[in-house]
Amino acid sequence: MRKSKHTWRVLLLTALCCLIGASLGGTLAYADTGASSYNYSFWGRTVAAPAAYKATTVLDGKELGIGALKDPSDLHVTPDNQIYVLDSGNNRVVVFDSQFKLIRIIDSFMRDGKQETFNNPQGLFVTPQKQLIVADTGNQRVVELDANLSVIKVIDPPQSDLLNANFKFQPVRVIADQAHRIYVMSVGVFDGFMEFNQNGDFTSFIGANRVKVDPTELLWKRLSTRAQRSQMVMFTPTEFTNLDINDEGFIYATNGDVWGDTIKKLNAQGNDILRRTGYFNPKGDIRYTTEQGPARLTDIDVTHSEIYSVLDGSRGRVFTYNGDGHFMYVFGGIGNQLGQFKTPVAIERVGDDFLVLDKAFGEITVFKSTEYGRTLNEATRAYYRGDEEKAFELYNKTINMNANLEFAYSGIGKSLLRKGEYKEALHYFEESYDRGNYSKAFLLYRKQVLREHFPTIMTGIVVVIIAAFIGRVLWKRKKLRRMRGVSIES
Amino acid sequence: MNRELIKYPFYIIMHPFNGFWDLKYDRTQRNNVIISFVILFLLIITNILSSEYSGFIVNIMNPDDMNSLMEIAYVVVPVLFWCVANWSLTTLMNGEGRFVDIFTSTCFALVPLIVINFPWIWLSKVISLQETAFYYFFSSFAVFWSLFLLFVGNMTIHQYSPSKTIGMILLTVVAMGFIAFICLLFFSLTQQMVSFVNVVYKELALRR
Numbered sequence: 001m002r003k004s005k006h007t008w009r010v011l012l013l014t015a016l017c018c019l020i021g022a023s024l025g026g027t028l029a030y031a032d033t034g035a036s037s038y039n040y041s042f043w044g045r046t047v048a049a050p051a052a053y054k055a056t057t058v059l060d061g062k063e064l065g066i067g068a069l070k071d072p073s074d075l076h077v078t079p080d081n082q083i084y085v086l087d088s089g090n091n092r093v094v095v096f097d098s099q100f101k102l103i104r105i106i107d108s109f110m111r112d113g114k115q116e117t118f119n120n121p122q123g124l125f126v127t128p129q130k131q132l133i134v135a136d137t138g139n140q141r142v143v144e145l146d147a148n149l150s151v152i153k154v155i156d157p158p159q160s161d162l163l164n165a166n167f168k169f170q171p172v173r174v175i176a177d178q179a180h181r182i183y184v185m186s187v188g189v190f191d192g193f194m195e196f197n198q199n200g201d202f203t204s205f206i207g208a209n210r211v212k213v214d215p216t217e218l219l220w221k222r223l224s225t226r227a228q229r230s231q232m233v234m235f236t237p238t239e240f241t242n243l244d245i246n247d248e249g250f251i252y253a254t255n256g257d258v259w260g261d262t263i264k265k266l267n268a269q270g271n272d273i274l275r276r277t278g279y280f281n282p283k284g285d286i287r288y289t290t291e292q293g294p295a296r297l298t299d300i301d302v303t304h305s306e307i308y309s310v311l312d313g314s315r316g317r318v319f320t321y322n323g324d325g326h327f328m329y330v331f332g333g334i335g336n337q338l339g340q341f342k343t344p345v346a347i348e349r350v351g352d353d354f355l356v357l358d359k360a361f362g363e364i365t366v367f368k369s370t371e372y373g374r375t376l377n378e379a380t381r382a383y384y385r386g387d388e389e390k391a392f393e394l395y396n397k398t399i400n401m402n403a404n405l406e407f408a409y410s411g412i413g414k415s416l417l418r419k420g421e422y423k424e425a426l427h428y429f430e431e432s433y434d435r436g437n438y439s440k441a442f443l444l445y446r447k448q449v450l451r452e453h454f455p456t457i458m459t460g461i462v463v464v465i466i467a468a469f470i471g472r473v474l475w476k477r478k479k480l481r482r483m484r485g486v487s488i489e490s
Numbered sequence: 491m492n493r494e495l496i497k498y499p500f501y502i503i504m505h506p507f508n509g510f511w512d513l514k515y516d517r518t519q520r521n522n523v524i525i526s527f528v529i530l531f532l533l534i535i536t537n538i539l540s541s542e543y544s545g546f547i548v549n550i551m552n553p554d555d556m557n558s559l560m561e562i563a564y565v566v567v568p569v570l571f572w573c574v575a576n577w578s579l580t581t582l583m584n585g586e587g588r589f590v591d592i593f594t595s596t597c598f599a600l601v602p603l604i605v606i607n608f609p610w611i612w613l614s615k616v617i618s619l620q621e622t623a624f625y626y627f628f629s630s631f632a633v634f635w636s637l638f639l640l641f642v643g644n645m646t647i648h649q650y651s652p653s654k655t656i657g658m659i660l661l662t663v664v665a666m667g668f669i670a671f672i673c674l675l676f677f678s679l680t681q682q683m684v685s686f687v688n689v690v691y692k693e694l695a696l697r698r
Contacts, residue, residue: 435547438547439620443618
């Protein structure tokens, strides 16, 4: 009796599992990857996507042979794939090659014959000429060293009419452009990034965020007295949270806005020129609960072909977008498993791989692209280069792996349009909800069809006109005869 | 006779003043009501076809959100609310129209929405993004034409002055809001009562 009951239960359980499995298989695009990757559809729904990146290794200081990293806060990778890690707690910079073999440790430098060290540095940047720029936060200065570690210049707290009397220089992130201007993100500065010229003199602020006013706050301010108002929080622009520069010299920056654009691409004048032609403005997750709030972006990394990635510090996710603002893929998360972090602070690309630096654990997680990720990266690059043939092939491969990737259809459509296959292009543009290109393809298609069938159409029209004319004449004659008949009768 | 029935709605939209007068005083009520229902039916069909078959350029629609039954409700409910609200107000305000007059005149006023929008379902398939201006122009033109017919119809069947008609139309819209509010209240209360009874029943049934 008991045994039979048991077997029944087992049977029931297996049946249930089968049912659940069957129902899941229908909805998930790629259940076998097992990763919690996703994308957003045109309609703003979360749809399953295969994982584009997978964590392969986690490296801590001991494994790397340099002793534990203590509160590391920044990473940088040079074009020849040397990896610079800023070990803030130990006041040093550690340099690895792409295989994570130690090249050297930089913990001091010579200045005017004296040895100097860093004090809790927070940011670093390496120019293509291997000049190292460190935001030496504790010493309130920015240090620029050349490849042999001799000082090129040191930027001390600047004096300027633009700055307050009680201004405190606390540089936390730095970048430099090809003209060797240095852009510094300093704590407590609302006016944008501080720009220093080649000699290290402060020239101006660049790219200030706009002040965003909360309507309810504004109402309260209107209603309160002057004394009350002076006690209230002032409306100040949000601070930037991080920045990066691409090979064309555009600054990509993230800020802590709650609404508004959290990712910006600044040109030399400080105007935001980021293309936002994707289905949604790039800003991390677009679906979130009100308790969680929107993504808090803490790092940005831009690579070739205008592909850029941002790090959501609060959820530990890395989002990657292409130059048009289409969301490509996401990976990471907060947790204790491989590929998850506690306090991620910096992301960098080494070739096609990603490095994510975890401050609290002092670890670097290496993510390698999957087949899907590689194909998508390649497709995006081919498309950016204008290599339509290659892009067509790669995008086709991509949608075979992820049918939910809507912007890929647009890529296919554009190659077909270029080839002159308008009808097929229409189909693909419709799949990707791309009205502009659909219209373009449609106009060409319409012209083609009309031209092909012009003789038939024209003949048809002429025949109809003649038929109508004859019909009218006959009808009138008939009517006339009837009227005559009526008149005779009466 | 049948030919006349088909021609009449077109006559009314072209000559609204004479047309609505005839509607109220000269024509058989039974035919009017039949035509009205046919118009409503055609409008529903037009709307369903339009959301399903309009060209991609003017109609990006999520197939998951498309529901033909809801399309019926989107036509029937506003018309019903309008007629009830209008009747309730005009009976108090010396309007001469009966409920059936209000209903038929409202339905006849909707004819432009069918006549103009129906061909555009198919035309919208062969236009480009630049030419959508025509599409939007014609659909708003249809709406304004219908509103004008609604105004003339209301004025004629109630024998109001133009200014009074406008006032009544605005009041009717407010009254429709009230009706909607009361309906929502009613459904929400019913739902709560049902769920209360349900919970009590469950408590008793599951008690051991």
